[in-house]
Amino acid sequence: MRTITVGRDNSCDIVINNSRISRIHAQISLSGNGYVYRDSSSNGTRVNGVMLNRGGERMVMPGDAILLADAEALPWHKVQALLPLDGGYDTDNVTYKDGIALIIFGYIFALMGGLLGMIFGSILAFSTQQTPRGKVKKYKPSSVTNGLVIFWMAVFFMAFWLTLRLAI
Numbered sequence: 001m002r003t004i005t006v007g008r009d010n011s012c013d014i015v016i017n018n019s020r021i022s023r024i025h026a027q028i029s030l031s032g033n034g035y036v037y038r039d040s041s042s043n044g045t046r047v048n049g050v051m052l053n054r055g056g057e058r059m060v061m062p063g064d065a066i067l068l069a070d071a072e073a074l075p076w077h078k079v080q081a082l083l084p085l086d087g088g089y090d091t092d093n094v095t096y097k098d099g100i101a102l103i104i105f106g107y108i109f110a111l112m113g114g115l116l117g118m119i120f121g122s123i124l125a126f127s128t129q130q131t132p133r134g135k136v137k138k139y140k141p142s143s144v145t146n147g148l149v150i151f152w153m154a155v156f157f158m159a160f161w162l163t164l165r166l167a168i
Contacts, residue, residue, distance in 0.1 A: 003029040004082045006074065007041075014078045020069040030083050033132060034061045043069035061132070099124050099143035106150035113157035121151030 004013035009023040016025070022041035029036045038057040039045045045052045046067040052058055060066060062085075066074035102120050110117030124147025127138040137144055 002083060003027050004079070006068070013082055014075060016068065016072050016075075018069070018072050020071040022069070025068055028060075028079055028083065030085070031059065033085055034059050035079070035083065036060075037066065041069060043071075046070065097139050097143070099139040099147070103143060103146045103150070106147065107153070110150045110153035110157060113161040114154065115158070117154030118151055118158070121147045121149070121154060123147065125151055 005024050005027055006012055006014045006016065007023050007025040008016060008018065008021045012024060020043055022043065025039070025041040026045060027038045027040065029038075036057055037045070037047065037052070037060045039052045039054055041054060044054065046065075047058050047060060048065050062076050062080055066076075068074060102124050106117055106120030106124065108117075109115075109120060124139055124143050126147075128135040129138045139147070
């Protein structure tokens with residue numbers, strides 16, 4: 001398991017030049033689809049507002065508020081560059097749906113200028129699913145794009161048909 005170090009010492013993987021930061025303030029390791037943060041400092045670390053004292057360890061995720069010695073925020077972009085989580089969302093076991101039936105019905109109803117085209121399009125474009133790292137789209141990127149096209153086609157054709165109806 002690869003581990004990186006954070007601290008004031010030039011030998012650390014992530015160097016933070018601040019006198020309150022210990023020479024080797026912490027070690028960070030990959031663990032599943034997150035990280036294990038181990039504090040080895042004399043001034044401690046706050047993880048999401050909770051103090052983690054010397055020798056303490058905690059599972060953390062990108063985006064957690066980690067404040068070293070109440071002085072410096074952990075530079076997550078550097079952690080992720082040195083210890084990338086495997087393939088982004090694949091580590092969350094996300095399975096994207098194809099949405100082909102919704103695409104077909106959406107285009108049919110959008111061309112007819114119907115409300116159902118807007119409904120199918122918005123389902124494809126805006127549906128999300130919960131993962132350990134937050135919400136992500138439910139459908140494949142190509143299906144999301146089709147959903148937006150279907151939605152706006154339906155809006156356009158509904159406006160077109162309404163204009164024709166009012167003109168007659």
